[in-house]
Amino acid sequence: MSIELRGERCVGCGACAQICPGSLIRMRRGTAHMESPERCWGCAACVKACPTEAIALFLGEDMGGLGGRMTVRTQSACLYWRVRLPGGGETIIVTDSRDANKY
Amino acid sequence: MQLRTEKIETDFLVIGGGTAGCWAALTFCGARSGRVLIVEKADIRRSGCLAAGVNALNAYIGRGKSPQDYVDYARVDAAGIVRGDLLLTMAERLNGVTGALEGIGLTILKNNDGSYAQRGWRNVKINGENIKPLLADAVRKQAGITVMNRVNVFAYIVKNNRICGAYAVSIDAPVLYVLSAKATLVATGGAAGLYRPNNPGFSRHKMWYSPFNTGAGLAMGIRAGAEMTTLEMRFIALRCKDTIAPTGTLAQGAGARQINARGEMYEDTYGITTSARVYGTLCENAEGRGPCYLKTVGVAQEQDMELQKAYLNMAPSQTLRWVESGRPPSAENVPIAGTEPYISGGHTAGGYHVSTKRETTVKGLFAAGDVAGGCPQKYVTGALAEGEIAALAATAYMGEHPGTATEAETEAIRAQLEGYLRRENGASADVPEEAMQSLMDEYAGGISRAYRYTEASLTVAEAKITALERQSELLAAGDMRQLVYILELRERLTLCRAVIAHLLARKETRWHSFAAHGDFPHKSGAWDCYVNSVYTNGAFKTFTRPLVTEGESYEH
Numbered sequence: 088m089s090i091e092l093r094g095e096r097c098v099g100c101g102a103c104a105q106i107c108p109g110s111l112i113r114m115r116r117g118t119a120h121m122e123s124p125e126r127c128w129g130c131a132a133c134v135k136a137c138p139t140e141a142i143a144l145f146l147g148e149d150m151g152g153l154g155g156r157m158t159v160r161t162q163s164a165c166l167y168w169r170v171r172l173p174g175g176g177e178t179i180i181v182t183d184s185r186d187a188n189k190y
Numbered sequence: 191m192q193l194r195t196e197k198i199e200t201d202f203l204v205i206g207g208g209t210a211g212c213w214a215a216l217t218f219c220g221a222r223s224g225r226v227l228i229v230e231k232a233d234i235r236r237s238g239c240l241a242a243g244v245n246a247l248n249a250y251i252g253r254g255k256s257p258q259d260y261v262d263y264a265r266v267d268a269a270g271i272v273r274g275d276l277l278l279t280m281a282e283r284l285n286g287v288t289g290a291l292e293g294i295g296l297t298i299l300k301n302n303d304g305s306y307a308q309r310g311w312r313n314v315k316i317n318g319e320n321i322k323p324l325l326a327d328a329v330r331k332q333a334g335i336t337v338m339n340r341v342n343v344f345a346y347i348v349k350n351n352r353i354c355g356a357y358a359v360s361i362d363a364p365v366l367y368v369l370s371a372k373a374t375l376v377a378t379g380g381a382a383g384l385y386r387p388n389n390p391g392f393s394r395h396k397m398w399y400s401p402f403n404t405g406a407g408l409a410m411g412i413r414a415g416a417e418m419t420t421l422e423m424r425f426i427a428l429r430c431k432d433t434i435a436p437t438g439t440l441a442q443g444a445g446a447r448q449i450n451a452r453g454e455m456y457e458d459t460y461g462i463t464t465s466a467r468v469y470g471t472l473c474e475n476a477e478g479r480g481p482c483y484l485k486t487v488g489v490a491q492e493q494d495m496e497l498q499k500a501y502l503n504m505a506p507s508q509t510l511r512w513v514e515s516g517r518p519p520s521a522e523n524v525p526i527a528g529t530e531p532y533i534s535g536g537h538t539a540g541g542y543h544v545s546t547k548r549e550t551t552v553k554g555l556f557a558a559g560d561v562a563g564g565c566p567q568k569y570v571t572g573a574l575a576e577g578e579i580a581a582l583a584a585t586a587y588m589g590e591h592p593g594t595a596t597e598a599e600t601e602a603i604r605a606q607l608e609g610y611l612r613r614e615n616g617a618s619a620d621v622p623e624e625a626m627q628s629l630m631d632e633y634a635g636g637i638s639r640a641y642r643y644t645e646a647s648l649t650v651a652e653a654k655i656t657a658l659e660r661q662s663e664l665l666a667a668g669d670m671r672q673l674v675y676i677l678e679l680r681e682r683l684t685l686c687r688a689v690i691a692h693l694l695a696r697k698e699t700r701w702h703s704f705a706a707h708g709d710f711p712h713k714s715g716a717w718d719c720y721v722n723s724v725y726t727n728g729a730f731k732t733f734t735r736p737l738v739t740e741g742e743s744y745e746h
């Protein structure tokens with residue numbers, strides 16, 4: 088369980104470094120760096136805070152992860168969750184903070 | 191590296207800007223004037239248990255039920271070891287705080303008649319993804335509250351058993367803060383990371399409880415001589431295997447039952463209390479009928495999307511698992527496993543021994559949420575309720591400023607911290623942390639021992655933890671973040687010793703898995719009491735106290 092930072096997409100805003108509940112991300116030379124990937128809880132706070140989908144959540148191989156990558160784009164009350172599938176292709180799921188869980 | 195000292199004075203100091211802390215700050219401002227300072231190690235917009243969101247409000251008094259029903263339920267679940275006064279005063283506020291949460295913007299599912307849609311009689315269906323940002327927004331709008339984010343509190347300042355404030359360090363800059371206040375609330379949550387986790391390798395922090403709640407508040411209290419209660423009642427969660435995601439949405443929400451590898455439903459064999467659900471799964475595995483699952487095959491395919499969305503709102507890793515494998519809930523049963531033990535007063539009853547007003551045995555120090563004991567099954571709304579009770583008690587307590595640390599005391603603390611920062615060739619906190627988790631697992635009833643321990647094994651654990659505690663004095667930190675890792679390790683070691691002392695003291699097995707004593711495998715009426723402890727002169731003193739029932743008001 089951890090995150091992957093895609094440096095070429097990072098705009099250096101620092102939102103992820105500020106929001107991580109474990110203070111695990113640091114800004115270096117204007118780019119965000121994950122300092123301790125093995126300390127990541129997988130809460131996705133940084134993934135949601137990133138304005139450019141430069142941060143992707145993945146499941147570690149030790150917990151049976153298959154290589155998928157999850158990023159999020161926020162648009163007003165909606166979160167667009169994009170999963171890039173291990174075998175190529177992607178799935179997008181939209182959640183709306185005005186809709187409650189049905190279960 | 192040298193530390194700069196900065197002194198800050200306030201009226202009401204809130205340590206930990208999580209669920210209970212934010213709510214207490216808001217309550218204080220609503221009740222009286224005065225300055226409130228929230229000191230938070232992360233950023234209150236996403237810190238603590240609520241970082242990823244939650245799936246439901248687990249504590250609510252549904253139609254036709256009363257607060258007393260909630261007390262009764264919690265008492266049965268904890269096999270009697272609860273504080274009736276704490277449970278009842280909390281339960282009476284559950285519905286009020288639920289309404290207030292809706293008032294700050296939380297989405298709650300409603301029936302056609304406008305009432306809240308319930309899941310069973312105690313849960314309310316919500317969209318909990320943004321619950322922490324909503325709380326943070328409410329705090330931001332309150333002019334009386336100042337928030338210091340990314341500042342880690344690590345010790346209390348106490349004079350004559352009266353709290354004067356606390357010491358803290360910045361996570362980013364070399365600053366030591368000396369905080370002083372008229373009253374203080376500790377709301378740092380429970381503790382994870384004491385035991386070897388489910389995924390000990392790369393994904394070692396993919397645990398259920400927040401790995402960033404390291405038991406700071408508990409350790410600070412223990413060291414200051416505060417009385418603790420019921421730390422032997424550890425919390426072990428039954429969770430989706432690997433992702434360690436909550437199971438309530440599948441079990442209570444979609445009606446998925448626990449089954450073994452033969453497809454047999456085994457819940458009825460063992461009972462449905464929280465500990466019995468873990469224990470049943472353990473037994474099925476031990477007797478060769480594992481692995482165990484939540485039976486989701488058979489849910490309608492249309493439910494798949496709703497379930498995946500629900501998990502995105504609290505545990506996105508589980509949805510990622512479903513999507514990347516192409517095996518949604520309807521296609522494959524979800525494997526389940528017990529987690530490593532945690533200390534969490536929001537689920538079980540371990541934490542500070544508090545009065546009915548939530549004051550600890552240190553004068554002027556109040557406790558609320560997962561850090562406070564005696565009152566299990568609190569969850570989000572119970573943490574808010576306790577935040578309210580504690581803050582209201584604090585408003586009444588406000589007196590003269592009790593003074594602060596002397597220059598000499600502050601210098602001693604500074605020298606100790608600079609010792610870690612200056613030391614060369616010392617080890618980091620990582621290695622002793624792993625050693626601590628392994629030995630707690632092996633000797634103090636972790637996953638690999640099916641949560642069981644004996645007096646002999648606990649005695650070994652105690653000796654090894656004490657040795658690690660001494661070794662940890664010689665660790666080295668390259669920067670402030672690493673310094674905080676060392677402080678966190680030392681908190682966990684203190685708490686491990688307290689947990690061991692409590693496990694040793696309760697000579698029975700009242701709760702399967704949570705406290706499974708190999709030498710005393712049965713429940714005994716002789717232990718219908720609390721096990722409490724106080725740390726003095728470097729040792730833990732444990733003793734019992736008689737049960738307190740609802741209707742009573744308990745003062746120290």
Ligand SMILES: Cc1cc2nc3c(=O)[nH]c(=O)nc-3n(C[C@H](O)[C@H](O)[C@H](O)COP(=O)(O)OP(=O)(O)OC[C@H]3O[C@@H](n4cnc5c(N)ncnc54)[C@H](O)[C@@H]3O)c2cc1C
Nearest residue numbers: 206208209210231237238239245248343536559560569570
């Ligand atoms: C994964 C998960 C899912 C859950 N799901 C639900 C659910 O669906 N429904 C429900 O009702 N309940 C749920 N709960 C339970 C509920 O979230 C908790 O019981 C409740 O939030 C605890 O509140 P708290 O204020 O005690 O702790 P927290 O909200 O965790 O607050 C503690 C705060 O203290 C800060 N802190 C810690 N140490 C320090 C320090 N040394 N210095 C400064 N700050 C510090 C932390 O960063 C944090 O912000 C869940 C819990 C978890 C872990």
